Every structure is written in C-alpha cells, then in structure tokens.
Amino acid sequence: MSSLNLSDKRWIYILIFAIITVSSIAPIAFPLPIMQWSKDFYATIDEGVVVDFADPPREFEGVGEGTRVMILCSGEVDKLWGDMSEAVTVVWKDLKARGANILLWTSSPSNEATLNKYLLPLMYGPRPQDHPDYGVKFVNLGYVAGGNGLLEQWKDSVMAITPNDAYGNNLADLPMMETFDELKTECDLMIGLDARGLETIYVVRFNTPLLEMGGTDSASYLALSYTAGYFKGMLMGQRGGAEYELLSGIPGKSFAYLQNALTIGIVMIVLMVVMNVRWYLTKESQVSEEVS
Amino acid sequence: MAIVRLDILIVFVGSFAVLLISSFVLRGVKLRMIPTVEASIEAVRVATEKGTPVLFDTGWTGANFWGNSTGLTTLCFVPATLELLKAMSVEAGRLDVRIITGTRNPVYALMSRDFMEAGYAMSGHPDRFNPDDINFYPDNTALIISDVELVHRHNIGAAVMIGGHSQTSNIVVYEALATTGAMLVAGEIWPNDNSMAALCADYLSFAEENVAIGAYLTDDPVPKAILAGEDIIKGFLIGVVIIGGALFGLGVL
Amino acid sequence: MASPIEPLMPYLNTFIFFAAYTVLYKHNPVYRIAQSLIVGVGAGYLFVSQINAFNRTVASQTFVDGSLNPSMIAPWLIGIGYLAIFSQKTINIYRFMSILTLTVGMGVALPYGPAVFWTVTKSYAENAFNFLTDGMTVASIGAVVTALSYVFGLSYFFFSDFASKPTEVPRKLGRLVLLIYTAMTIVTTALGKVNLVQWKMLDAIQGVPATWWIPGLMFVAMLVDHFYPLKNLIGRN
Amino acid sequence: MVEQDQSISSQIMANLPTVLGVICMFIISTLYFMDPGWNFAIFIRNSTTLSLPWPAAIVSVLLVRKHINNILRKESTLPYDVIVVGSAVIIALLGLVGGTNEPTFKTLYENINIIGTMSITSAIAISIFSPMIRIYRAKTPTMALLIALSCLAFATYTPLGQMIHPIIPQMGDFVQSYISGASDSAFWISTYIGAIALLTRMILLKEKLKPG
Numbered sequence: 001m002s003s004l005n006l007s008d009k010r011w012i013y014i015l016i017f018a019i020i021t022v023s024s025i026a027p028i029a030f031p032l033p034i035m036q037w038s039k040d041f042y043a044t045i046d047e048g049v050v051v052d053f054a055d056p057p058r059e060f061e062g063v064g065e066g067t068r069v070m071i072l073c074s075g076e077v078d079k080l081w082g083d084m085s086e087a088v089t090v091v092w093k094d095l096k097a098r099g100a101n102i103l104l105w106t107s108s109p110s111n112e113a114t115l116n117k118y119l120l121p122l123m124y125g126p127r128p129q130d131h132p133d134y135g136v137k138f139v140n141l142g143y144v145a146g147g148n149g150l151l152e153q154w155k156d157s158v159m160a161i162t163p164n165d166a167y168g169n170n171l172a173d174l175p176m177m178e179t180f181d182e183l184k185t186e187c188d189l190m191i192g193l194d195a196r197g198l199e200t201i202y203v204v205r206f207n208t209p210l211l212e213m214g215g216t217d218s219a220s221y222l223a224l225s226y227t228a229g230y231f232k233g234m235l236m237g238q239r240g241g242a243e244y245e246l247l248s249g250i251p252g253k254s255f256a257y258l259q260n261a262l263t264i265g266i267v268m269i270v271l272m273v274v275m276n277v278r279w280y281l282t283k284e285s286q287v288s289e290e291v292s
Numbered sequence: 293m294a295i296v297r298l299d300i301l302i303v304f305v306g307s308f309a310v311l312l313i314s315s316f317v318l319r320g321v322k323l324r325m326i327p328t329v330e331a332s333i334e335a336v337r338v339a340t341e342k343g344t345p346v347l348f349d350t351g352w353t354g355a356n357f358w359g360n361s362t363g364l365t366t367l368c369f370v371p372a373t374l375e376l377l378k379a380m381s382v383e384a385g386r387l388d389v390r391i392i393t394g395t396r397n398p399v400y401a402l403m404s405r406d407f408m409e410a411g412y413a414m415s416g417h418p419d420r421f422n423p424d425d426i427n428f429y430p431d432n433t434a435l436i437i438s439d440v441e442l443v444h445r446h447n448i449g450a451a452v453m454i455g456g457h458s459q460t461s462n463i464v465v466y467e468a469l470a471t472t473g474a475m476l477v478a479g480e481i482w483p484n485d486n487s488m489a490a491l492c493a494d495y496l497s498f499a500e501e502n503v504a505i506g507a508y509l510t511d512d513p514v515p516k517a518i519l520a521g522e523d524i525i526k527g528f529l530i531g532v533v534i535i536g537g538a539l540f541g542l543g544v545l
Numbered sequence: 546m547a548s549p550i551e552p553l554m555p556y557l558n559t560f561i562f563f564a565a566y567t568v569l570y571k572h573n574p575v576y577r578i579a580q581s582l583i584v585g586v587g588a589g590y591l592f593v594s595q596i597n598a599f600n601r602t603v604a605s606q607t608f609v610d611g612s613l614n615p616s617m618i619a620p621w622l623i624g625i626g627y628l629a630i631f632s633q634k635t636i637n638i639y640r641f642m643s644i645l646t647l648t649v650g651m652g653v654a655l656p657y658g659p660a661v662f663w664t665v666t667k668s669y670a671e672n673a674f675n676f677l678t679d680g681m682t683v684a685s686i687g688a689v690v691t692a693l694s695y696v697f698g699l700s701y702f703f704f705s706d707f708a709s710k711p712t713e714v715p716r717k718l719g720r721l722v723l724l725i726y727t728a729m730t731i732v733t734t735a736l737g738k739v740n741l742v743q744w745k746m747l748d749a750i751q752g753v754p755a756t757w758w759i760p761g762l763m764f765v766a767m768l769v770d771h772f773y774p775l776k777n778l779i780g781r782n
Numbered sequence: 783m784v785e786q787d788q789s790i791s792s793q794i795m796a797n798l799p800t801v802l803g804v805i806c807m808f809i810i811s812t813l814y815f816m817d818p819g820w821n822f823a824i825f826i827r828n829s830t831t832l833s834l835p836w837p838a839a840i841v842s843v844l845l846v847r848k849h850i851n852n853i854l855r856k857e858s859t860l861p862y863d864v865i866v867v868g869s870a871v872i873i874a875l876l877g878l879v880g881g882t883n884e885p886t887f888k889t890l891y892e893n894i895n896i897i898g899t900m901s902i903t904s905a906i907a908i909s910i911f912s913p914m915i916r917i918y919r920a921k922t923p924t925m926a927l928l929i930a931l932s933c934l935a936f937a938t939y940t941p942l943g944q945m946i947h948p949i950i951p952q953m954g955d956f957v958q959s960y961i962s963g964a965s966d967s968a969f970w971i972s973t974y975i976g977a978i979a980l981l982t983r984m985i986l987l988k989e990k991l992k993p994g
Contacts, residue, residue, distance in 0.1 A: 016907070031945060035958075053664065080903070082742075117892055147356075148363075220484040220730035221966065223966040237737050257744075262942055268914065272915065272918055275915055311979055312982060323704050355837075364651060372980075399837045407993045430591040431587050433902045434588075444568070444571075466913075467908075467909040483966055488910070491727075506989055519705070526708075526972065529971070532666050533666060537670040561893070562900065565898065569908070581866045581869070582865060582869050583895055584870075585865060585869030586894045588870045592838075593874055619833075620830075623830060652806060653810055655810075657974075658975075721927075722961060729957065731935075738903060
C-alpha cells in the first residue's frame with residue numbers, strides 16, 4: 001500500500017469517521033423545514049384522507065380509538081434500521097397514544113429479528129406477548145413467509161391462511177382479530193416499512209389508505225408511488241423522524257442525526273468546490289505552460 | 293367470480309397483442325446500440341490482458357416470489373444475464389480466462405452453472421469450466437463482502453455487474469474495483485442502484501436495456517422487432533398523458 | 546431464556562460492524578475473519594431455515610391423520626427435481642423445474658407491470674392540467690412538471706430509429722430528467738447510509754457495555770501497521 | 783406448409799419445459815384479475831412456492847462443500863475456509879437440534895449477519911463520498927449540472943439549506959417530489975414494458991431459459 005499522503009483517499013474516510021464521532025458526542029438542534037410528503041404523512045394519520053382509485057372512493061378519517069392499522073415490515077428494514085429507528089419509534093408511540101389497533105407482519109426472518117431486538121422491547125417490554133395491550137391493541141404475526149403473494153391471500157382472510165401469531169397463540173382467541181381479518185375491508189390504514197407492491201394489491205383495487213416509511217434514500221425508488229398518489233404520505237430516514245417529532249410534539253432522539261448530516265453536507269460541498277477549483281487552476285496552468 | 297379492474301386487464305392483453313403483431317410487422321427496423329453488450333465481451337479480453345479473472349456479479353437476479361412489480365423486473369433479468377454469461381463464457385473459454393460469478397439466488401446459481409458450462413463447451417474447451425467459480429452466497433451482505441475480498445485477492449481487472457443489489461450496495465464493490473483499476477460494465481434493476489452505476493461505471497446500460505440484452509445477442513430479427521414494438525406502447529402512454537391530460541383538463545373526460 | 550454467550554454479543558457485533566470497514570485501509574485478516582463468519586453463519590442459517598420452512602409447510606402436512614395429502618406431492622417432486630442438475634442424463638428434469646419456478650414467479654408478478662404503468666400514466670394525465678382549475682399553486686405546477694418529466698423520461702428509452710429520430714429534443718430533455726434523478730439519488734443515498742454509521746457509533750458510545758474502544762483499537766492497529774507492518778511481528782517469531 | 787407445421791411442432795417438443803412454463807405463467811396471471819381465484823392456478827402457484835427451500839438448501843451445501851474442498855487441498859485460504867465451515871456447521875447443528883428459536887442460534891445470527899448487513903449498508907455512504915470527490919469535475923455542462931444538483935440536494939436534506947434561505951429546501955423538495963418522482967416512474971415503467979416484451983419473446987420461443 002502506498003504511503004499515506006494528502007491525496008490519499010483514506011483521508012476522506014478518516015474525516016467522515018471523525019465528523020460522525022463528534023456529532024454523536026455533542027448533538028445540537030437545528031431549524032428544520034418539513035418535506036411535503038412528511039406533512040402528508042402526518043395529515044393522513046391526524047385528519048384522514050380520501051382514496052379513489054377504484055369505485056366507490058374510501059374515506060379514511062384519521063387514526064383514533066380502535067382504528068385498525070396494519071404495519072407491514074416487508075422491505076429491507078434490517079439493512080435500514082439505523083436510518084429508520086427514530087421515525088418508526090415516534091410513529092408507533094403516536095399510534096399507541098391515539099388508541100389504534102396495530103397488527104404487525106414481517107416478511108423475512110432478519111426483519112423480524114431486527115424489530116424484536118430494537119423496537120418491540122421499547123414499546124411493549126422484553127416479552128411483548130405478556131404486555132396488557134397484547135391481543136387487544138397489538139398483535140404480532142411475526143415472520144410469515146410468502147411475500148406479497150401472502151398479502152394477496154390475506155385480502156380475504158388472515159386467519160384462514162395464518163392461524164397463529166408469532167408466539168403461537170391462536171389468532172381466533174385474540175379479541176383484536178375479531179374485526180381485523182378480511183384485510184381488503186377490515187384494514188383502515190396500512191403503513192409500509194420499506195414495503196413495495198402494496199399499491200397494486202390493495203390501493204388500486206380496494207382503496208386502502210397507504211403510508212410509507214423508509215430510509216432517507218428510499219424516496220428515490222419509492223418516488224413513483226408518492227408522485228402517482230398511491231402513498232398518501234412518506235416519512236423518510238432519521239430526518240423524517242425529526243419532522244414527525246416536530247409535527248406531533250412527541251419528543252425523540254432524531255435531531256442527533258441532523259448535526260452529522262449538516263456537517264457532512266457542508267464538508268462535501270466545500271470539498272467538491274475546492275477540488276473543482278484545484279482542477280481548474282491546474283488545467284489553466286498547464287495551458288499557460290503549453291502556450292509559453 | 294368477478295373480474296377486478298377490467299381496464300388493467302385490457303391494457304395487459306393489449307400490450308401482448310401489440311408486441312405479437314410487431315414481431316411480424318416491424319422486422320428489419322433499425323435499433324440503437326446498447327453499450328454493455330459489446331463491452332461485456334470486451335471485459336473478458338481486458339481481464340485476459342491483465343492476467344486476472346473476470347468478475348460476473350448478478351446479485352439477487354433470479355427466481356423470486358416477491359409478488360410485486362419489481363420482482364417481475366428482477367425475474368426478467370434472468371434470461372438476459374444468463375445469455376450474456378454464456379456469450380462471455382464462450383470468449384473466456386477461447387482465451388483461457390476464469391469467470392468468477394457472484395449470486396445470492398439459489399435457482400440462478402444452478403442455472404448459471406448450466407449456462408456457463410455450455411458456454412465453455414461451445415468455445416471448444418469444456419475442461420476450462422470450473423464449477424467452483426460459481427459463487428453462491430446466502431445473502432446480499434455475504435455477496436458484497438466476499439466480492440470485495442475477491443476483488444482485492446485476485447486484483448480483478450474487469451467486472452460485469454448487471455443485476456440487483458440491496459440498497460445500492462453495488463457501489464461498495466465498485467469502490468473496491470476502483471482500487472484495482474478494473475474496467476467496469478454495469479447495469480442495475482433498480483433506478484437508485486443504477487444511479488451508483490452512473491457514478492462509477494465505464495459502460496452503463498439501464499432499465500429495459502438490460503432486459504433486452506438477449507435480443508441483441510442473437511441475429512434473429514424477431515426479438516428485435518418486438519423491441520421496436522415496445523416503442524408503440526411508450527408512444528401510447530405518452531399520448532395518454534398529453535391528449536388524455538388535455539381532455540381531462542378541458543373537462544371532456 | 547437468554548443464550549449463555551449473550552454477554553459477549555455487544556463486543557462481537559461491534560467487531561463485525563467495524564471489521565468490515567478495515568478493508569478501506571487494505572486487504573487484511575480482520576476483514577477476512579468477519580467476511581468468513583458472515584458467509585459461514587449465513588449459509589448455516591439459510592440451510593436450517595429452508596429445512597424448517599419445508600418441514601413446516603410441506604413435510605409435516607404430507608400425511609394428515611395418517612392419509613396422504615395429494616396437494617403436497619407436487620412440492621416434493623419439484624424440489625427433488627432440482628437434484629437432477631448433478632447428472633447430464635437427468636439435467637432436463639432440473640431445467641423443467643427451474644423454468645417452472647421462474648415462469649410461475651413471473652406469472653404472479655406479470656399483471657403488476659400493466660397495473661402500475663396504466664394507473665400511473667392515468668393519474669399523471671388526470672392531474673397534468675390541474676392549474677386550469679386550481680390556479681398556479683406549487684402542487685398544480687408540480688403536476689404539470691411531473692407529466693412533462695414523465696413524457697421526456699419515457700421518450701429517452703425509445704429503441705427504434707422510427708421513434709427516436711423524430712423525438713430527439715424530448716429524448717435530450719429525458720436524459721436531463723434522468724440526470725436530475727441520479728444526482729438527487731446519489732446524495733440522498735449517501736446521507737441516508739451515513740446515518741447507519743452514526744447509529745452504530747451511538748450504540749458503541751452510549752450502549753451498555755460501551756464498545757467504542759474496539760473500533761478505536763482497530764484504528765490504532767492500522768496506524769501502527771502503516772508505519773511498522775504488523776506482519777513483521779509474526780515473521781520474526 | 784406441412785414442413786412448417788412439423789418445424790413448429792418439433793420446436794415445441796424441443797422446448798417443452800419453456801412452453802409449459804409460459805402456459806403456467808398465464809394461468810397464474812389470471813389470479814390477479816379474478817376474485818376469488820381458481821383452484822388449479824392456486825395449486826400450481828403454491829406447489830412451486832413450497833418447493834423453493836430445495837434449491838436454497840442445495841446451494842448452501844454446495845457452498846460449504848467448496849470450502850471443505852479448499853481445506854482438503856490445503857489452499858492458501860485455509861484458516862478462513864475453516865472459519866466458514868466451522869461457523870456454518872455450528873449454526874446448522876444449533877438450529878437443527880434446538881430449532882430456529884434456540885437462543886444461541888438466534889443471537890449469533892443477529893449479532894453477526896444482521897449487524898454485518900447494517901455495516902455493509904452503511905459502507906455505501908463512504909463508497910459514495912469517495913468517488914464524488916474523485917470524479918465530480920465540471921468538465922462538461924452535464925457534469926457542472928450534476929455538481930450543482932448535488933449541492934442543492936446536500937442543502938435540502940440537511941438543515942444547511944434552511945439556514946441559508948428557505949427557498950433552497952423548497953426548491954429541493956420540488957425537484958425531488960415532482961421531477962425525480964416522474965423520472966423514477968419512467969425508469970420503472972420502461973422496465974415493465976421491457977418485461978412484457980421479454981415474455982412475448984418467450985411466447986415465441988425466442989427466450990428459452992436453457993442454454994443451446
């Protein structure tokens with residue numbers, strides 16, 4: 001390996017790690033504009049929305065006591081958790097505070113392991129199945145294989161395909177599931193965690209209101225679904241968490257990540273400008289040398 | 293039994309009808325080139341000159357039951373990339389260079405064994421095929437972390453990475469390839485992954501271009517006529533936006 | 546019940562997380578150990594989870610109350626058919642199974658293509674001229690910009706001469722639209738992923754037990770190695 | 783005419799798996815448009831889905847076998863091959879004996895593979911910053927635009943833009959929501975059309991899914 005000189009790109013790596021370390025030790029608050037899709041996300045939960053892809057339109061009146069919310073952890077949450085943790089946490093807290101009935105499904109063992117390790121203990125303690133809310137306000141289906149094909153089948157009945165929850169309880173014995181079985185009609189709101197394909201299964205056919213949460217950059221590949229109106233709002237990354245904290249007034253830890261983003265943003269802009277100026281000056285001096 | 297969304301059904305059937313008709317009517321229409329087809333074969337030659345193996349990484353491309361539209365595009369990369377692998381294997385067999393693959397899809401791993409073996413056999417050197425050069429990894433992380441290791445260990449001189457990689461992790465391998473100065477031919481299923489290829493690749497193809505690779509690897513005019521037929525569907529959609537938009541705007545619809 | 550090795554796990558996961566970064570310095574044994582563990586554990590886990598999945602969904606359902614369940618015969622046959630790849634005599638059986646798997650997968654997802662491209666296009670068309678009724682708002686201007694960008698973006702992908710030559714200007718604009726997407730995506734991806742590093746850094750600093758010294762130690766080792774290659778130590782022994 | 787018929791029938795016979803596969807594909811497709819679906823289609827779909835553990839298990843074994851062969855041949859990678867084989871065997875034994883809920887089995891997977899996944903995903907950030915600094919030079923108008931847009935995006939997605947002027951994040955928000963959204967749509971939709979074209983080629987046996 002060549003010696004460590006100033007043009008060595010390993011300096012970039014060291015610089016970035018230094019920024020992250022400093023940001024992690026001493027976070028401060030910043031002014032934060034709220035993206036339109038985040039405002040839409042909160043408005044859907046708070047005030048509701050009308051979905052009119054199929055006839056007749058469906059009117060959703062926002063999340064209140066007993067609203068049936070299904071959370072579908074069907075994307076790559078295991079990879080993105082470090083960029084989604086605070087947003088998912090604050091939204092879950094809000095749903096609980098509003099009295100929603102929450103049904104959770106994870107599409108892969110690693111997604112299930114991620115939520116079991118980082119989210120559910122925070123919300124329901126080390127043994128969620130023993131929490132007083134369990135079966136009444138919250139049911140965890142856990143990892144059930146089958147991807148969106150499974151969702152296609154669940155549209156008619158969850159219990160017919162999947163009789164048990166993640167802990168081996170019979171779903172039919174859980175009071176919350178009495179009116180939360182036929183998803184095409186009995187699910188009032190779906191929230192996808194990096195989920196894809198729900199629009200073609202539920203939205204365009206059954207007008208199910210759909211919200212989406214992902215990493216900061218998930219917006220790039222989910223943009224179609226927001227721009228085309230399938231998603232009624234999106235919450236992206238730790239920044240999305242900070243936005244939701246502001247909108248809902250529920251305190252959280254998202255702002256720690258913004259200082260890091262700010263410093264990185266400034267450093268990258270400065271570096272791009274400096275490298276371009278350096279390149280331009282080098283080019284100019286080469287040209288003048290050739291002329292002389 | 294009821295039909296759900298008749299309009300989508302009509303578009304579905306109509307699309308096939310247009311393309312089937314195009315396969316007869318549009319034979320001989322000239323198509324633009326796709327850069328990665330030739331470049332992939334060139335990558336084999338470049339690796340030969342550098343005396344290193346070629347990395348052929350298709351990521352998650354393969355059989356899946358995700359049951360969503362992105363799963364469909366992933367599936368459609370299978371025939372295209374396998375045909376490309378076979379064409380590269382023919383050249384690699386002739387030049388006596390190894391192709392080291394990387395895949396995380398079990399069905400694809402087995403199929404690539406079949407196609408690669410056939411390619412080496414077609415080159416006249418079936419003995420140069422080594423099934424151990426087909427690397428299956430249990431997940432995307434193992435694939436990326438092992439690809440990086442292979443790039444450094446073999447000092448890889450050229451790579452063809454056409455497929456799908458979770459969360460733009462393809463760029464981690466690209467960055468490793470940059471340290472060895474490798475030629476990079478890339479094309480990704482997802483647009484965000486493709487943005488990473490746009491940042492780093494020497495040759496890039498994207499979106500439907502990758503699905504069309506098989507049609508470019510044959511002299512048969514029918515597949516090319518079908519590709520030309522795609523333009524009719526795109527033209528129709530553009531027409532829907534412009535004419536339909538005006539009619540909606542004017543309150544006619 | 547917790548695993549007896551649970552107390553060691555914070556150290557292990559911090560080691561794994563930061564070991565993957567050591568390759569930025571150079572190809573080294575720490576990276577190789579992390580890589581080998583990820584591959585090995587992943588392979589073992591995949592093997593077990595597949596056996597478990599097949600057992601739960603097929604094997605345990607093959608005989609119900611002592612009688613054969615006919616719907617379970619096909620999954621057995623298709624699965625076993627994959628083994629046919631190992632003999633040239635039977636390879637066509639394997640090919641049939643793999644083709645069937647691919648095409649059935651395609652069949653599940655096939656209608657979603659037209660479902661998306663038709664409903665998206667229709668939705669853009671419906672909203673494109675909203676400014677006529679809603680006036681000039683950010684949303685109505687956005688709708689017409691969306692429709693135009695979509696048209697340009699789509700026209701970039703024309704394959705044939707008969708379509709692409711007369712649409713040269715829209716295709717150039719389409720390239721611009723795709724470039725804008727690319728630029729935005731590259732930056733948002735970088736900013737999103739850097740959050741993951743910070744998330745783990747926070748965990749290493751604030752978690753119990755604190756494990757920040759593991760990446761610290763790795764960094765020091767790399768720095769020392771740069772000036773005094775550590776393999777010399779092994780060589781001299 | 784007779785010759786042509788013969789050639790079509792012989793082509794179908796030679797590509798029987800592909801022909802049957804295409805038929806199955808359309809049978810399955812009908813399920814999307816029907817409520818409820820029909821039993822035969824559901825049977826094919828479920829049977830194929832349920833068989834998927836087989837190829838995954840086969841290639842997992844092949845992977846381990848490759849590393850065992852390396853150990854037997856005493857390759858230079860021997861210590862690492864031992865780690866791969868050892869960890870795979872330990873995990874497999876834990877899972878097979880204790881089941882997938884066995885605590886050590888679960889915790890090893892969580893603390894090696896899930897954290898490894900997060901690590902590799904996080905490494906993407908640095909893998910992007912590095913080429914951005916290395917490659918982004920305003921040599922052409924296109925590159926100049928790319929750099930300008932990158933600066934806009936950095937300012938929009940961090941508090942920086944708002945600190946300078948609120949119009950900056952508003953511009954970034956507009957570009958992302960409308961232009962990038964439309965661009966994403968064009969990208970996906972052209973690929974979906976490409977998928978339909980590929981399947982048309984399969985119907986005409988121009989894509990056979992087998993070599994030769």
